[in-house]
Amino acid sequence: MRLVVGEGSCGLAAGAGAVHTRLEALLAEANPTGVELGITGCNGMCFLEPIVDLYDDEGALHRLVKVQEKDADKIYQAVTTGDLSLVDGLCISSEDAEFLSRQTRIALRDCGVIDPESIDDYIAHGGYQAISKILSTGMTPEDVIAEIDVSGLAGRGGAGFSTAFKWRAARNADPGEDGRKYLICNADEGDPGAFMDRAVIEGDPHALIEGMLVGAYAIGAAEAIVYVRAEYPLAIVRLRKAIADATERGYLGDNILGSDFSCTLRIKAGAGAFVCGEETALIESLEGKRGMPRLKPPFPAQAGYWHQPSNINNVETYANVAWIIVNGGAAFAAMGTENSKGTKVFALSGKIRRGGLVEIPMGTTLREVIFDIGGGIRDNKEFKAVQLGGPSGGCLPASKLDTVIDYRELGATGAIMGSGGMVVMDESTCMVGMARFFLDFTAKESCGKCVHCRLGTKRMLEILDRIVNGKGEEGDIEKLEDLCYAIKDGALCGLGQTAPNPVLTTIRYFRDELEAHIAEHSCPAGECRELITYYIDQDKCIGCTACARQCPAKAISGERKSPHKIDPALCIKCGNCKTACRFGAVQVK
Amino acid sequence: MPQQTPSDLSLIEHVLDTYAEVPGSLIAILQEVQETYGYLPMDVLELVAKRTGTPIATIMGVATFYAQFRLEPVGKYLIMLCQGTACHVNGSELISSAITDELGIEDGQTTPDGLFSLKHVACLGCCSLSPVMMINGTTYSSLTPDKAKKVLRSLAAEANEGGASA
Numbered sequence: 148m149r150l151v152v153g154e155g156s157c158g159l160a161a162g163a164g165a166v167h168t169r170l171e172a173l174l175a176e177a178n179p180t181g182v183e184l185g186i187t188g189c190n191g192m193c194f195l196e197p198i199v200d201l202y203d204d205e206g207a208l209h210r211l212v213k214v215q216e217k218d219a220d221k222i223y224q225a226v227t228t229g230d231l232s233l234v235d236g237l238c239i240s241s242e243d244a245e246f247l248s249r250q251t252r253i254a255l256r257d258c259g260v261i262d263p264e265s266i267d268d269y270i271a272h273g274g275y276q277a278i279s280k281i282l283s284t285g286m287t288p289e290d291v292i293a294e295i296d297v298s299g300l301a302g303r304g305g306a307g308f309s310t311a312f313k314w315r316a317a318r319n320a321d322p323g324e325d326g327r328k329y330l331i332c333n334a335d336e337g338d339p340g341a342f343m344d345r346a347v348i349e350g351d352p353h354a355l356i357e358g359m360l361v362g363a364y365a366i367g368a369a370e371a372i373v374y375v376r377a378e379y380p381l382a383i384v385r386l387r388k389a390i391a392d393a394t395e396r397g398y399l400g401d402n403i404l405g406s407d408f409s410c411t412l413r414i415k416a417g418a419g420a421f422v423c424g425e426e427t428a429l430i431e432s433l434e435g436k437r438g439m440p441r442l443k444p445p446f447p448a449q450a451g452y453w454h455q456p457s458n459i460n461n462v463e464t465y466a467n468v469a470w471i472i473v474n475g476g477a478a479f480a481a482m483g484t485e486n487s488k489g490t491k492v493f494a495l496s497g498k499i500r501r502g503g504l505v506e507i508p509m510g511t512t513l514r515e516v517i518f519d520i521g522g523g524i525r526d527n528k529e530f531k532a533v534q535l536g537g538p539s540g541g542c543l544p545a546s547k548l549d550t551v552i553d554y555r556e557l558g559a560t561g562a563i564m565g566s567g568g569m570v571v572m573d574e575s576t577c578m579v580g581m582a583r584f585f586l587d588f589t590a591k592e593s594c595g596k597c598v599h600c601r602l603g604t605k606r607m608l609e610i611l612d613r614i615v616n617g618k619g620e621e622g623d624i625e626k627l628e629d630l631c632y633a634i635k636d637g638a639l640c641g642l643g644q645t646a647p648n649p650v651l652t653t654i655r656y657f658r659d660e661l662e663a664h665i666a667e668h669s670c671p672a673g674e675c676r677e678l679i680t681y682y683i684d685q686d687k688c689i690g691c692t693a694c695a696r697q698c699p700a701k702a703i704s705g706e707r708k709s710p711h712k713i714d715p716a717l718c719i720k721c722g723n724c725k726t727a728c729r730f731g732a733v734q735v736k
Numbered sequence: 737m738p739q740q741t742p743s744d745l746s747l748i749e750h751v752l753d754t755y756a757e758v759p760g761s762l763i764a765i766l767q768e769v770q771e772t773y774g775y776l777p778m779d780v781l782e783l784v785a786k787r788t789g790t791p792i793a794t795i796m797g798v799a800t801f802y803a804q805f806r807l808e809p810v811g812k813y814l815i816m817l818c819q820g821t822a823c824h825v826n827g828s829e830l831i832s833s834a835i836t837d838e839l840g841i842e843d844g845q846t847t848p849d850g851l852f853s854l855k856h857v858a859c860l861g862c863c864s865l866s867p868v869m870m871i872n873g874t875t876y877s878s879l880t881p882d883k884a885k886k887v888l889r890s891l892a893a894e895a896n897e898g899g900a901s902a
Contacts, residue, residue, distance in 0.1 A: 416767060494863055497825045570863075726882075
């Protein structure tokens, strides 16, 4: 029997560490034969964390979900007595299991399967076969790039630029007297609402290393760097171990696998700046400077890190590479649509029943992802919108749910494919508030280099602030539109050029809601504090006093067992009463 | 800014010995400084300027550009409240109000007893468990205003007990 605890950041946040410690203590005490305890990364079923995978003596998997520390004893009993019926109550439901069975996993192929801290486990699952194949069969760098070209792999960071094109440009670039080229991985996953890259590094760090090795071989780089967000400490720890192990086994360093190819890999921890997801800003940051974008051209392929030819791809892009080399570019290209090949990973979250990591072939519809895999909206509420691409993307309404996942199709809606954030909203989310949220983010994260972005996002935020505070004026929508187009035209980098997208899509799809805020000073979703009033439905209130006890402003009065009332003059609109009421009596108008 | 006592500069010597001459190391050096002192003390930054030959203005430019760096000490417990999209949709604003209500501090501030600091941070990447906050490396997930207050109270109690027995 083998027990494997899912220990990605989300599993640990949900309490996997305590489960592991308890199981370890129980097993250490009795030391039963034939029971192993291991760890794995995130399998993407975040809504069921903590998860323990129990493999019986026949190797069959029994997936135990929402396991608490107190359940460890039961699991221990089950594995030591062989009576697995003891853990029946913890087993995943067939409905929840569909979350994984409906997916096609390439980038996430081994996430949640292998032990991310064991290079042997990676190798046992077919790891390092791509680089071995390249070096032992004499594939030239050009052959490698041709294979990637056949696959149609495009940059998974959001822009969707052809990977083979970038690699070829870096391959052909003249490194000058210095002679060096660099291969860089962008793991500065800054989109608030995206966590695919974290899961890959935490769950399958060698897949990233191998993808980067193939890239380094293809462009002719002997030095590779991973730029990781400092907010991902566990990812850094696991990647550091993976690099050390790979170096020890001869997959990194001089004369890899006895060939002429040498390459080192190091980690650079970011220091927290969204703009560093932009490739030239990332390079500035790597050089120890403020992360401000450079003018292009020259492109990084010509003059990047220390002005040498450099190639930058995102984590998910590299995570696909080894699979493509082993299985062939054609197998990858067989999936997807005419314009977008292969699969894409999304981080599904928000008001969704089953949130987590979803990898599906391009061409799948948003509806399939949100309803078939994600199980739809939780608490029996209505779907209202889905946000794609974070601060650079947009919110799409129900009428766009049948849009297929494809760079071009999504781009036509005004949203973007993005790096993979997919945040679902229900009727209680205010779309104007959402647009304000993103503008607040981009205004803070604008590096300040370009006037349009630095000041334009601030002016837009001021207008949106007025609107959500009930001080919107006629003409605000037109002013916002003017600013949107001016910023798009006037900004140097992707951050500024795409910063208006959340506002433009809100104007396009949720204009009614915006107009209600401006003309009627009301928030249809009942979320904007300044525009709403809390009241108690006198028919529903049973006088339990739960709300009054939670009210920090003492604005709720009433006798026990008779309906209560909220004094709007005292109410600070904190919403505590609404959360406290179990009868749905506290309402908003 | 409160008067800061002189820092023990010897603690950072080994870092400067290793990195002072390596081009492009400024961010890494500042990260080490913060790791060592808990923030970036002015006298240490002056030493970094001297040893690396970088103008202090450049160092301040980098130190103020990145969200990670702090120019003032933080409390014993640093509350990093996630402001990601999923957390926003799931009510992080209510959590922020609850923390302010409980501790009387807002984003960027520290309680007078030096116990808690509150910092709003970009996405922590635990979107499926939102809203979340991270306190000294531990993540607290699926928060409600009530749950957040309970966490703070138990940490405060822990600190007080520790203080009494010490």
